[in-house]
Amino acid sequence: MQITLKDIAQQSGYSITTVSRALTGYSDVNAETRQHIQDIATALGYQPNLLARQFRNQRTYTLGLIIPAHDQTFSTGFYSQLMLGIGDAASLEHYDLLISAQAPGEDEMIAYRRIVAGNRVDGMIIARTRRNDERILYLQGRGHPFVVSGRGAPGEPSDYPYIDVDSQMAICTIVQHFVELGHRHIGLILPPEEIAFTGFRHEGYCEGLAAAGIPYRPEYVINGDLWWSGGYECTETLLDDYPMLSAIIACNDLMALGAMNAIQERGLQVGADIAVAGFDDITAAEYAYPPLTTIHQPIYEIGQMLVKLLISIISGATPTETQVLIPSTLMVRASSGIQRI
Amino acid sequence: MQITLKDIAQQSGYSITTVSRALTGYSDVNAETRQHIQDIATALGYQPNLLARQFRNQRTYTLGLIIPAHDQTFSTGFYSQLMLGIGDAASLEHYDLLISAQAPGEDEMIAYRRIVAGNRVDGMIIARTRRNDERILYLQGRGHPFVVSGRGAPGEPSDYPYIDVDSQMAICTIVQHFVELGHRHIGLILPPEEIAFTGFRHEGYCEGLAAAGIPYRPEYVINGDLWWSGGYECTETLLDDYPMLSAIIACNDLMALGAMNAIQERGLQVGADIAVAGFDDITAAEYAYPPLTTIHQPIYEIGQMLVKLLISIISGATPTETQVLIPSTLMVRASSGIQRI
DNA sequence: TTGTAAGCGTTATCAC
DNA sequence: GTGATAACGCTTACAA
Numbered sequence: 001m002q003i004t005l006k007d008i009a010q011q012s013g014y015s016i017t018t019v020s021r022a023l024t025g026y027s028d029v030n031a032e033t034r035q036h037i038q039d040i041a042t043a044l045g046y047q048p049n050l051l052a053r054q055f056r057n058q059r060t061y062t063l064g065l066i067i068p069a070h071d072q073t074f075s076t077g078f079y080s081q082l083m084l085g086i087g088d089a090a091s092l093e094h095y096d097l098l099i100s101a102q103a104p105g106e107d108e109m110i111a112y113r114r115i116v117a118g119n120r121v122d123g124m125i126i127a128r129t130r131r132n133d134e135r136i137l138y139l140q141g142r143g144h145p146f147v148v149s150g151r152g153a154p155g156e157p158s159d160y161p162y163i164d165v166d167s168q169m170a171i172c173t174i175v176q177h178f179v180e181l182g183h184r185h186i187g188l189i190l191p192p193e194e195i196a197f198t199g200f201r202h203e204g205y206c207e208g209l210a211a212a213g214i215p216y217r218p219e220y221v222i223n224g225d226l227w228w229s230g231g232y233e234c235t236e237t238l239l240d241d242y243p244m245l246s247a248i249i250a251c252n253d254l255m256a257l258g259a260m261n262a263i264q265e266r267g268l269q270v271g272a273d274i275a276v277a278g279f280d281d282i283t284a285a286e287y288a289y290p291p292l293t294t295i296h297q298p299i300y301e302i303g304q305m306l307v308k309l310l311i312s313i314i315s316g317a318t319p320t321e322t323q324v325l326i327p328s329t330l331m332v333r334a335s336s337g338i339q340r341i
Numbered sequence: 342m343q344i345t346l347k348d349i350a351q352q353s354g355y356s357i358t359t360v361s362r363a364l365t366g367y368s369d370v371n372a373e374t375r376q377h378i379q380d381i382a383t384a385l386g387y388q389p390n391l392l393a394r395q396f397r398n399q400r401t402y403t404l405g406l407i408i409p410a411h412d413q414t415f416s417t418g419f420y421s422q423l424m425l426g427i428g429d430a431a432s433l434e435h436y437d438l439l440i441s442a443q444a445p446g447e448d449e450m451i452a453y454r455r456i457v458a459g460n461r462v463d464g465m466i467i468a469r470t471r472r473n474d475e476r477i478l479y480l481q482g483r484g485h486p487f488v489v490s491g492r493g494a495p496g497e498p499s500d501y502p503y504i505d506v507d508s509q510m511a512i513c514t515i516v517q518h519f520v521e522l523g524h525r526h527i528g529l530i531l532p533p534e535e536i537a538f539t540g541f542r543h544e545g546y547c548e549g550l551a552a553a554g555i556p557y558r559p560e561y562v563i564n565g566d567l568w569w570s571g572g573y574e575c576t577e578t579l580l581d582d583y584p585m586l587s588a589i590i591a592c593n594d595l596m597a598l599g600a601m602n603a604i605q606e607r608g609l610q611v612g613a614d615i616a617v618a619g620f621d622d623i624t625a626a627e628y629a630y631p632p633l634t635t636i637h638q639p640i641y642e643i644g645q646m647l648v649k650l651l652i653s654i655i656s657g658a659t660p661t662e663t664q665v666l667i668p669s670t671l672m673v674r675a676s677s678g679i680q681r682i
Numbered sequence: 683t684t685g686t687a688a689g690c691g692t693t694a695t696c697a698c
Numbered sequence: 699g700t701g702a703t704a705a706c707g708c709t710t711a712c713a714a
Contacts, residue, residue: 001483002460004691015701020693030699047458051396052691056706060392062439069429077624080421087442088410096456098403099438101428115437117388119343142342257628283418283623287598289630345707356685361709371683393707397690 003046011040023048062096063310064121066111066135068128069101077282078252078299082127082149085303093311095122109134116144123310125149129162129196136160147310149302151323154199161313161322163305167197167279168204170295170328174249174277175208177293177330182340183247183275184214188221189234189259191251195226201251201279220245224255231258239266239274246274246340253278253285253294260288260335271337281331290334297328344387352381364389403437404651405462407452407476409469410442418623419593419640423468423490426644434652436463450475457485464651466490470503470537477501488651490643492664495540502654502663504646508538508620509545511636511669515590515618516549518634518671523681524588524616525555529562530575530600532592536567542592542620561586565596572599580607580615587615587681594619594626594635601629601676612678622672631675638669 005023009016014037021029022037023046054060065086067079083097090097098121102108112135115121122145126135129150139146140160152158171188178186188205191198202221209216222238224230231250235258238245248263250256256278260270270276271290278285281296305324312319346364350357355378363370363378364387395401406427408420424438431438439462443449453476456462463486467476470491480487481501493499512529519527529546532539543562550557563579565571572591576599579586589604591597597619601611611617612631619626622637646665653660 002458002691006691016691017693017702018700020691021700024693028699033699045458047454049396049691050455050459050461051392051399051401052706053693055390055392055396055690055708056692056694058392058706067428069425069432077418077421080418080424083421083424084410084442087408087440091410091442096461097440097442099428099440101425101432101438113388114391117343117386118391120391120437284625284628287625287629289628289632291630343707347707357708358686358710359684361707362684365709369683374683390707393690394709396692396706397708397710399690 002049003044004049005046007044008037008040008046011044012037058119060120060122061094062098062121063090063307064098064100064115064124065127066100066102066108066115066124068108069103077284078280079127081282081299082303085300086125086307087303088300089304089307093307095307095311104130109138112138116142122314123147125306125310129153131194131196132156133196145310145313147306147313149306150196153196154203156196158323161309161319163302163309163324163326164197165295165297165302165328166200166325167295167328168200168207170279170330171201171204171249171251172208172211173204173330174293174295175205176211177332177336178247178249178275178277179208179212179214181247181275181336181338185242185244185246186214186220187235187238187242187245187248189231189238189248189250189255190221190223191226191230191255192223198223198251205249226252226255228254228258228261231255232262233258235259235262239263247276248274249277251279253280253282253292256292256294256335257284257288260290260292270335275337276335285331286333288335293333293336294331295328296331298326302326343390344385345390346387348385349378349381349387352385353378399460401461401463402435403439403462404431404648405439405441405456405465406468407441407443407449407456407465409449410444418625419621420468422623422640423644426641427466427648428644429641430645430648434648436648436652445471450479453479457483463655464488466647466651470494472535472537473497474537486651486654488647488654490647491537494537495544497537499664502650502660504643504650504665504667505538506636506638506643506669507541507666508636508669509541509548511620511671512542512545512590512592513549513552514545514671515634515636516546517552518673518677519588519590519616519618520549520553520555522588522616522677522679526583526585526587527555527561528576528579528583528586528589530572530579530589530591530596531562531564532567532571532596533564539564539592546590567593567596569595569599569602572596573603574599576600576603580604588617589615590618592620594621594623594633597633597635597676598625598629601631601633611676616678617676626672627674629676634674634677635672636669637672639667643667 022034102111124146127149148162151162224234278294285292363375465487468490489503492503565575619635626633
């Protein structure tokens with residue numbers, strides 16, 4: 001079934017060595033010999049045994065990505081967009097992707113050790129960084145090539161190659177936008193504190209308020225999980241306790257959609273009564289009713305950049321820019337409502 | 342850097358063979374010896390070189406999936422849902438995923454040959470079948486384990502393991518639903534003819550009309566690409582030529598969302614003036630305005646089933662059910678409008 | 683119970 | 699320009 005160099009060697013009368021050299025484009029081989037060997041290889045339908053080749057070369061031309069399993073956010077567009085960018089770029093560079101789905105925790109680290117120390121990939125891509133991220137520490141410790149989508153929490157070193165959006169500035173922009181529309185009481189729904197970007201988004205919120213001279217009220221800020229239900233429940237709590245809130249910023253679109261539902265179930269109108277903004281600009285944001293004001297990140301492009309950066313590191317290059325902050329864009333839609341007063 | 346069996350052998354004083362046997366749980370090894378060896382292995386942080394192991398065993402514990410690159414439908418939720426189901430199930434069975442993004446065409450087949458004949462995976466998963474699918478022919482020809490999401494077009498053999506939804510019945514159900522609401526002029530937006538399920542959905546449409554005694558009008562049926570713009574443009578064409586249409590069925594949700602926009606841009610109301618239905622039940626369908634009537638398929642579960650089926654085939658089992666048709670559910674939402682007359 | 687040795691398919695080193 | 703040979707790390711007859 002499997003055609004090997006040996007078969008071609010026998011057929012052609014040359015040695016395995018010469019066959020190998022002829023087929024891999026090595027220079028020191030007679031043109032006719034090469035042609036002859038190549039013809040036989042095509043005739044037999046030779047495909048190199050990549051397992052053998054990778055094993056021999058200790059090079060896999062494969063990038064690894066461990067996605068948080070059961071993480072419903074995967075299905076929301078963020079991960080799929082990122083993966084699409086990663087996949088397309090990897091394909092262009094002739095790399096494959098090795099993907100393992102593992103919920104954060106012990107099994108996740110086992111998967112990292114298995115895949116990394118088991119030599120299954122040339123480099124790893126880490127997404128959705130966490131506070132004090134064990135995965136990053138592990139890869140740094142081993143000196144294994146990796147790049148990161150996101151970065152450490154505020155105050156952490158982040159001394160590794162990453163690409164992130166400036167979410168502090170982004171949230172600050174939303175706050176300014178709401179302030180310009182006349183809002184003074186703005187709620188904030190943050191993700192859990194172990195997510196690395198939570199701190200940046202919190203700071204952006206504070207920064208925006210400060211710039212507008214609005215006092216920061218910690219009771220307007222609440223943590224929930226990054227899923228629709230998180231947004232829904234946090235909004236219930238916020239509106240129960242602080243009915244004076246006229247705007248709510250959620251830290252991703254899914255939470256924002258949950259927030260919109262909670263608002264609508266109270267008989268209030270999103271936009272007119274309470275303005276809502278999200279983060280990510282997933283497909284559903286545009287098609288939601290009302291369409292959701294949100295921060296657009298170029299996720300697909302970030303995926304591409306991650307791959308290029310990682311491959312250049314694997315190839316031993318010293319990329320000049322290894323820590324990139326991407327600007328994001330505020331997409332103003334109907335959930336912002338209109339100018340007040 | 343890399344710890345091998347050799348290192349443990351030296352440390353422990355045993356041979357490589359014994360070390361190997363001790364660590365892989367082979368029975369014929371002294372309990373104390375095993376303990377001793379295991380202790381040293383943990384101390385050294387031994388991780389088996391999977392490349393070597395896979396090469397030696399010709400077994401990768403990896404499933405392959407080649408996704409149509411640049412296929413924007415990937416980002417709409419269908420593929421990501423499928424992949425999530427596949428990834429979670431694979432992880433439970435201790436399999437990894439090898440993914441390559443390749444646009445349909447020559448490069449795609451090259452990737453199949455490289456990955457399959459290159460021994461990189463134990464089995465392949467094929468999604469979104471096409472008429473006369475070259476990928477399936479290739480895998481059948483090689484006798485390589487694979488499973489398929491979808492199946493051959495009507496009339497094609499489909500003599501391979503697959504899991505598909507009964508989309509003929511599903512579209513028929515939508516037609517009946519619209520007929521019950523009083524519609525007589527129902528447009529249909531089909532995907533390109535090379536997609537295998539196009540025929541089934543077309544037949545379901547005819548079947549539904551026939552059951553209601555409504556004559557089939559081929560001019561009400563149009564093909565467009567499976568993307569938002571496809572739905573938009575087809576709807577423009579249909580409404581320009583046949584203003585008597587009061588309902589439009591699109592063959593996926595994204596096309597349906599495009600159709601809704603085209604309708605709204607004409608100053609018409611979706612639901613009230615023209616009813617719209619889609620297929621897939623992606624997240625955006627529920628959050629669209631108005632929420633979209635569509636066919637819900639259990640995509641995540643299909644992904645899980647595919648993996649279980651494939652692994653049982655790889656393991657040499659003879660699964661009883663290898664050709665599964667999954668029922669789907671009609672989700673009636675506001676885009677259906679209300680009863681007419 | 684443990685060790686020796688062969689081999690998976692490929693590439694690199696060194697001769698000729 | 700070409701060929702023997704060794705080696706990558708692991709598993710598995712077969713021998714002891």
